[in-house]
Amino acid sequence: MTTLTINGKQHDVALPEDTPLLWTLRDELGMTGTKFGCGMALCGACTVHMDGEAIRSCVTPISAAAGKRITTIEAVGEDQVGLTLQQAWQEHGVPQCGYCQAGQIMSATALLHKTPRPNDQQIREAMSGNICRCGTYTRIHAAIKQASASIGAKGAAK
Numbered sequence: 001m002t003t004l005t006i007n008g009k010q011h012d013v014a015l016p017e018d019t020p021l022l023w024t025l026r027d028e029l030g031m032t033g034t035k036f037g038c039g040m041a042l043c044g045a046c047t048v049h050m051d052g053e054a055i056r057s058c059v060t061p062i063s064a065a066a067g068k069r070i071t072t073i074e075a076v077g078e079d080q081v082g083l084t085l086q087q088a089w090q091e092h093g094v095p096q097c098g099y100c101q102a103g104q105i106m107s108a109t110a111l112l113h114k115t116p117r118p119n120d121q122q123i124r125e126a127m128s129g130n131i132c133r134c135g136t137y138t139r140i141h142a143a144i145k146q147a148s149a150s151i152g153a154k155g156a157a158k
Contacts (some may be wrong), residue, residue, distance in 0.1 A: 002062050006031070007075035015065035021041050022046045024062050025072060033073035033102050039130070044130030047071050047103035054110035073102035082109045088143040096134035104130045108144050117148055 004011050004021075006029065013019075013028050025031045026049070034057055037045030041056035048057045050064075076082035083110040085108050095101045104127070111118055111126035118126065123144050132140065 004062060004070060005068070006070045007072060007078075008069075008070060013062065014016070015062060018059055018061045020058055021048070021060045021062055021065050022057035022089040023069070025057060031072050031074055035099055035102055037100070037103070041135050042129075042131075044107060045100050046104040047130065049106060049110055052110065052113060054107045059077075061086055062154075073106060075111055076110045079109065080154075081147070081151060084154075085109055085112065085143065085147045088147040088150065089140075092139045092143040093141045094136050094143050100130060100132045100134075103139060104132065104140055108140070108147070111144070112148060112151065118144070124131065 002015065002017060004024070006025070011029055013024055015028060022034060023038060025034050027072060034048055035045040035092050037043035037056060039058050040106050041059040045055065046058040047054050048055050049055070050068045051062070082105065085105055089095065089101070089105060090158060095103060107127055107130050113121065115122055123141055
């Protein structure tokens with residue numbers, strides 16, 4: 001039995017320790033917001049946070065996730081940075097097919113938590129592991145810049 005803390009709630013799962021976190025989220029816990037893409041940590045569709053860091057859940061065994069805080073796309077909007085990013089995503093019309101969007105938002109949220117005012121190069125580097133087959137990279141970049149500015153303005157107003 002492995003206990004996982006996902007989106008602030010504990011879940012006991014009776015699965016082999018080498019079961020990928022992605023399949024545990026999707027098949028065992030019914031959290032289907034996290035997507036399967038390549039299965040080799042190359043596309044970023046399966047990105048979640050583990051203790052605030054963006055990780056690829058398709059190659060992360062649940063044994064590595066035990067005792068860590070896991071955040072998925074289902075809860076990223078509970079965080080001000082994640083919520084602001086989701087709003088910027090909508091304003092810029094980023095999603096097309098939408099398949100990569102959960103992973104993109106998770107990577108962008110991790111970036112803005114670590115680097116609230118990223119420059120263009122930092123955004124490109126942080127997002128380089130997330131592939132969008134629709135090619136919405138320009139809009140993703142603009143949404144991250146807008147969210148960064150918005151978060152900065154809110155912080156300055158406090």
